[in-house]
Amino acid sequence: MMSSVRKFILSVAFIAAFVLYVFTRKGPPESVTPIAVVPQTRTVSSASAASVPKPKSISSARAQTARYRDGSYNGKKVSSYYGDVQVAVTISVGRISDVTFLAYPQDRGTSKAVSGRAMPILRSEAIAAQNAPVDIVSGATELSGAFNKSFASALSAARN
Amino acid sequence: MKQSADIMGMPIRLEIVDSGVGEEPFAEVFAYFRDIEARFSPFREDSEVTLLNRGDSTRETCSPLLREILARCEQTKEETNGYFDIRRADGKIDPSGFVKGWAIKQAADLLLLKGWKHFTVEAGGDIQTHGLNAEGSPWRTGIRNPFNTKEVVKILLLSGEGIATSGTYERGQHIYDPHKPGEAITDIMSMSVVGSDVCEADRFATAAFAMGREGIRFIEGLPGCEGYMIDREGIGTETSGFAVYTLSHVRTA
Numbered sequence: 001m002m003s004s005v006r007k008f009i010l011s012v013a014f015i016a017a018f019v020l021y022v023f024t025r026k027g028p029p030e031s032v033t034p035i036a037v038v039p040q041t042r043t044v045s046s047a048s049a050a051s052v053p054k055p056k057s058i059s060s061a062r063a064q065t066a067r068y069r070d071g072s073y074n075g076k077k078v079s080s081y082y083g084d085v086q087v088a089v090t091i092s093v094g095r096i097s098d099v100t101f102l103a104y105p106q107d108r109g110t111s112k113a114v115s116g117r118a119m120p121i122l123r124s125e126a127i128a129a130q131n132a133p134v135d136i137v138s139g140a141t142e143l144s145g146a147f148n149k150s151f152a153s154a155l156s157a158a159r160n
Numbered sequence: 161m162k163q164s165a166d167i168m169g170m171p172i173r174l175e176i177v178d179s180g181v182g183e184e185p186f187a188e189v190f191a192y193f194r195d196i197e198a199r200f201s202p203f204r205e206d207s208e209v210t211l212l213n214r215g216d217s218t219r220e221t222c223s224p225l226l227r228e229i230l231a232r233c234e235q236t237k238e239e240t241n242g243y244f245d246i247r248r249a250d251g252k253i254d255p256s257g258f259v260k261g262w263a264i265k266q267a268a269d270l271l272l273l274k275g276w277k278h279f280t281v282e283a284g285g286d287i288q289t290h291g292l293n294a295e296g297s298p299w300r301t302g303i304r305n306p307f308n309t310k311e312v313v314k315i316l317l318l319s320g321e322g323i324a325t326s327g328t329y330e331r332g333q334h335i336y337d338p339h340k341p342g343e344a345i346t347d348i349m350s351m352s353v354v355g356s357d358v359c360e361a362d363r364f365a366t367a368a369f370a371m372g373r374e375g376i377r378f379i380e381g382l383p384g385c386e387g388y389m390i391d392r393e394g395i396g397t398e399t400s401g402f403a404v405y406t407l408s409h410v411r412t413a
Contacts, residue, residue, distance in 0.1 A: 050305050050307070050308070050311060050313050050394065051305060051307050051308035051311060103249075120380075120400055122376060122377075122380065122397050122398060122399060122400065123397070123398050123400075123403075124395050124396065124397045124398075125395070125396055126394055126395060126396075127305060127313040127314075127390055127394050127395070127396045128313060129305060129308075129311040129312070129313060130302065130311075130312050130313060130314065130315050132300075132315055133300065134300045134301065134302035134312055134315055135175070135280065135293050135299050135300045135301065136173075136175070136280050136282060136287055136299060136300075136301050136302070137285075137301070137302040137303070137304050137312055138285050138286065138287055138301060138302070138303055138304065138323045138324070138325045138352055139285045139303065139304025139306070139309065139325050139327070139350070140285055140304075140306070140325050140326055140327035140328060140350055
């Protein structure tokens with residue numbers, strides 16, 4: 001049977017060990033704004049992987065786009081509500097290497113650097129399709145159709 | 161009650177959920193948009209804008225309303241370091257990029273004046289919201305997936321704010337830098353801006369999209385605006401205050 005003194009010393013030792021453990025544990029890492037975050041799922045809505053084209057591996061991309069001949073091709077000038085849209089597509093080594101606007105409704109203006117103030121890291125995430133119902137949807141509409149038509153006609157010209 | 165009409169080359173959609181709503185406000189709003197089209201469309205032979213571009217009128221002799229619109233466009237050009245510019249390459253002016261959002265806001269103000277409280281006004285993907293939807297919740301507003309226009313990738317709760325999305329929806333062709341094989345040139349697919357009203361949202365969304373990836377930082381720096389940008393890799397980037405619109409807040413009409 002242990003003497004009371006021994007019991008006392010043992011208890012103190014346990015308590016000391018516990019206190020030491022609590023105070024030497026590392027706290028949670030400093031919060032850093034994550035660069036890529038899995039989107040939070042809400043209780044009502046569910047999210048699923050959004051349809052996003054996956055970049056193909058180089059070899060399959062090469063095989064896929066081998067049908068494009070190298071060179072620069074102007075798409076048709078297509079009118080939209082905002083004005084004319086016309087794109088030029090450059091093919092290098094059988095792949096699309098550049099798309100430039102020959103005509104675009106809003107002049108992009110002289111290229112000026114946006115003020116280089118220090119900015120917080122902005123939260124980014126892979127987009128995810130939301131399956132919950134909505135009342136209304138915001139999206140670019142009209143201009144995109146004109147871009148698509150001009151782009152498609154440039155690719156047609158580039159095909160073998 | 162919901163109605164839509166094709167005006168200014170785009171669908172104009174109006175939904176009013178106040179009780180007792182009839183045909184009248186819909187007729188008034190569509191008539192308003194038709195009037196705006198007649199007055200300011202650069203594609204109408206006899207519009208005020210065409211007259212100005214032809215030299216048949218000047219900034220001094222044109223209508224006060226057109227003068228005001230031009231002044232707002234000039235102001236927007238300054239605020240966006242020239243990324244918003246209504247002057248085309250051929251020297252003619254085309255204020256359509258400003259008029260769209262502005263007209264939606266004017267139409268919404270018209271409805272408020274008539275006592276309507278719970279509605280959305282939309283023109284070509286830009287939306288002004290007021291009050292609550294039919295279920296009594298802020299308007300559930302989706303942001304379209306630029307890679308699949310049948311999907312939405314964000315749902316926002318708006319009541320009084322405006323949202324505008326500028327973008328392009330090519331079918332996901334990847335653009336490669338021939339000097340860096342395998343590395344896609346990243347650029348952006350869409351830029352959505354939420355503002356205190358749709359006029360604010362619209363004028364900055366157009367400019368921010370033209371800035372490319374830097375556009376989201378431009379919106380971050382604007383007090384009163386939040387933004388969501390989607391790039392070619394399918395990555396969405398939001399301004400630091402954007403999340404307030406994706407959380408459920410108890411909102412009063």
